[in-house]
Amino acid sequence: MTGRERGDGESPRRVKPEDLTAESPFTLPGFFAALSDGRLLGGRCDECEQAFVPPRPACYACGSREIAVEEQPREGTILTNTEVARPAPAFAADAPLTIAIVELDSGVRLTGRVAADYEEVEIGTPVELTVRELTDQEKEFALDHEEEWPLHVFEPA
Amino acid sequence: MPDPVILSVGASPVGDSELTGRDLFSVALAEAFENLPDPAGIVDALYVGNQSESYEHQIMYGTLLAEWAGLRHVPAERVEGCAAAGALALRHAVRDVRSGQCDVVLACGVEKMTAGGTAGATEALSAAFDRALEQRSGITAPSQYALLAERYCHETGATEEELARVAVKNHSNAARNPRAQYQSEIDAETVLESPYVARPLKLFDCAPVSDGAAAVVIASEEVAATLVDSEETVRASGVGAGSNNLAVAERDLTFVEGAHRAARGAYEEAGVEASEIDVAEVHDAFTVCEPLLAEAVGFAPRRAGVECALEPGERSDGWSDVELSTSGGLKARGHPIGATGLYQAIEAYEQLTGRAGDRQVEGAKRALCVNEGGVADAVTVAHVLEAT
Numbered sequence: 001m002t003g004r005e006r007g008d009g010e011s012p013r014r015v016k017p018e019d020l021t022a023e024s025p026f027t028l029p030g031f032f033a034a035l036s037d038g039r040l041l042g043g044r045c046d047e048c049e050q051a052f053v054p055p056r057p058a059c060y061a062c063g064s065r066e067i068a069v070e071e072q073p074r075e076g077t078i079l080t081n082t083e084v085a086r087p088a089p090a091f092a093a094d095a096p097l098t099i100a101i102v103e104l105d106s107g108v109r110l111t112g113r114v115a116a117d118y119e120e121v122e123i124g125t126p127v128e129l130t131v132r133e134l135t136d137q138e139k140e141f142a143l144d145h146e147e148e149w150p151l152h153v154f155e156p157a
Numbered sequence: 158m159p160d161p162v163i164l165s166v167g168a169s170p171v172g173d174s175e176l177t178g179r180d181l182f183s184v185a186l187a188e189a190f191e192n193l194p195d196p197a198g199i200v201d202a203l204y205v206g207n208q209s210e211s212y213e214h215q216i217m218y219g220t221l222l223a224e225w226a227g228l229r230h231v232p233a234e235r236v237e238g239c240a241a242a243g244a245l246a247l248r249h250a251v252r253d254v255r256s257g258q259c260d261v262v263l264a265c266g267v268e269k270m271t272a273g274g275t276a277g278a279t280e281a282l283s284a285a286f287d288r289a290l291e292q293r294s295g296i297t298a299p300s301q302y303a304l305l306a307e308r309y310c311h312e313t314g315a316t317e318e319e320l321a322r323v324a325v326k327n328h329s330n331a332a333r334n335p336r337a338q339y340q341s342e343i344d345a346e347t348v349l350e351s352p353y354v355a356r357p358l359k360l361f362d363c364a365p366v367s368d369g370a371a372a373v374v375i376a377s378e379e380v381a382a383t384l385v386d387s388e389e390t391v392r393a394s395g396v397g398a399g400s401n402n403l404a405v406a407e408r409d410l411t412f413v414e415g416a417h418r419a420a421r422g423a424y425e426e427a428g429v430e431a432s433e434i435d436v437a438e439v440h441d442a443f444t445v446c447e448p449l450l451a452e453a454v455g456f457a458p459r460r461a462g463v464e465c466a467l468e469p470g471e472r473s474d475g476w477s478d479v480e481l482s483t484s485g486g487l488k489a490r491g492h493p494i495g496a497t498g499l500y501q502a503i504e505a506y507e508q509l510t511g512r513a514g515d516r517q518v519e520g521a522k523r524a525l526c527v528n529e530g531g532v533a534d535a536v537t538v539a540h541v542l543e544a545t
């Protein structure tokens with residue numbers, strides 16, 4: 001399921017200024033456009049293999065700018081989780097929220113909401129990444145450019 | 158190279174104040190310059206640590222406070238780094254003096270957090286998280302630290318009761334600090350019976366929302382000698398700074414690497430070892446921070462950090478005899494975000510000049526201050542301070 005996207009037949013390579021359009025996964029509009037289509041795109045360092053979402057111009061682990069774009073698996077495991085009793089106003093209607101840091105099977109780690117009560121999950125629980133549009137309430141608090149950006153939510157697998 | 162020293166300090170009380178940010182700064186300035194000439198006669202530059210304009214709808218704090226201090230003629234700027242802004246301002250002051258660019262620099266910090274209530278503070282602090290994935294998931298500051306606490310307890314076996322004892326210790330210290338927001342002792346039951354804010358962290362595991370301003374005057378040792386007795390000064394002998402990923406998920410969840418690097422930088426510059434530090438102010442925004450930092454800066458063996466709540470003699474082998482958060486820490490002294498790094502330096506100054514009153518650690522010669530910004534070690538600044 002994980003596959004490299006090669007550009008010009010010689011990826012990975014450094015991103016060039018002209019690459020960085022709103023369609024590029026190296027920009028947030030491009031990253032979220034792909035997520036809207038159900039594809040979570042990450043970067044993988046060609047030097048040290050460190051993987052991350054979203055893609056970015058350089059590897060945080062080693063500094064290399066040779067970054068390949070890879071579609072991420074949806075399956076992962078909870079590394080740590082909590083329950084947010086009083087979230088920020090945009091999310092008050094959904095309180096309490098279960099939130100977790102998840103490590104995907106590719107090694108990528110990200111924070112996200114979990115669509116389950118706090119008691120239903122724990123460290124080690126397998127989860128699957130899903131993607132949904134923002135609710136009307138969430139859209140109210142989103143910046144103009146974020147309104148169409150979807151939200152990733154984990155579900156117990 | 159000139160040796161930078163702390164020439165003088167001043168601060169407002171920490172708490173829920175009727176005063177605004179600039180007024181709180183006036184209090185800090187008045188104390189810091191009580192026995193000094195006018196700032197205009199000696200100060201060459203001004204740095205202001207300030208977290209957020211959302212509290213008072215005021216940026217340009219550099220210009221404003223320069224004007225307030227009679228320093229319109231010197232370069233002045235606001236320094237931003239969430240809760241590390243104060244120590245970043247201090248670091249700029251120390252480096253300006255060490256480089257010979259300036260003889261005297263005023264480092265200060267100011268925050269008027271209560272202006273927007275708890276909801277305003279929640280909102281303002283969330284701006285320190287990664288916008289793309291973290292903020293949009295609805296996470297709050299306590300829940301970010303709860304994720305770290307949950308993992309720390311899972312890996313080390315530390316318990317909620319042990320974390321509660323960190324709060325008990327720091328309240329006990331704050332009870333003897335006239336600058337503190339909470340000058341009262343609490344017991345572990347009070348912490349354990351307080352409501353969960355974000356499991357496993359409860360209300361009493363969290364630092365409060367605070368107003369406050371603090372000022373630290375840095376001078377070259379040579380110029381300081383013309384203004385005060387040398388025993389009234391403290392050497393700013395080492396400073397280190399380091400960043401880590403903005404998103405917590407991408408970091409080591411049980412070792413605050415950024416803080417480790419910052420402390421190592423400060424130790425190396427000062428030529429001291431962690432074991433030589435007598436007193437330390439560490440960034441205990443939440444109880445779990447103190448064990449994490451004790452391990453990262455070399456006071457405690459890995460996984461034994463939670464013993465920070467014990468007396469030095471009661472801790473495991475491998476622990477140093479350092480006294481932690483003698484001011485009461487962020488937890489109980491209070492945490493006016495952009496000013497906190499300066500309050501830490503003030504506690505170190507008072508300990509190292511024998512002015513810490515009932516909380517004085519006898520014979521304290523060396524101090525470490527560790528100030529973090531963002532969640533945990535997104536940015537960390539560490540200072541080694543030494544008695545003259």
Ligand SMILES: [Zn+2]
Binds near residue numbers: 046061
């Ligand atoms: Zn790399």
